[in-house]
Amino acid sequence: MAIRIPSIRTISDLTRDARALVAEARTRQEPIVITRRGREVAVLLPTELYRRLESQAAPRIASPRLAQPQDAGRFTMTMTVNESPSGAS
Numbered sequence: 001m002a003i004r005i006p007s008i009r010t011i012s013d014l015t016r017d018a019r020a021l022v023a024e025a026r027t028r029q030e031p032i033v034i035t036r037r038g039r040e041v042a043v044l045l046p047t048e049l050y051r052r053l054e055s056q057a058a059p060r061i062a063s064p065r066l067a068q069p070q071d072a073g074r075f076t077m078t079m080t081v082n083e084s085p086s087g088a089s
Contacts, residue, residue, distance in 0.1 A: 004030070011036045
């Protein structure tokens, strides 16, 4: 199995020519890592790859604390609505 090094581009490249970077991501069907000052800040994914990753991850997106249904009662949330003071819009 060959390990591919991801394409890494600066945020300036993205600003200068976003259309070309999107075309590259779609052609290669691989993510492009966007950096700012040498640090990763975002990843550009072609929609097809994003959908594929999303569908693979969907069944696993759950809190490990809720692995047991009987634990669900311990994780509840209540909300209160604060009305604005009279005369305020």
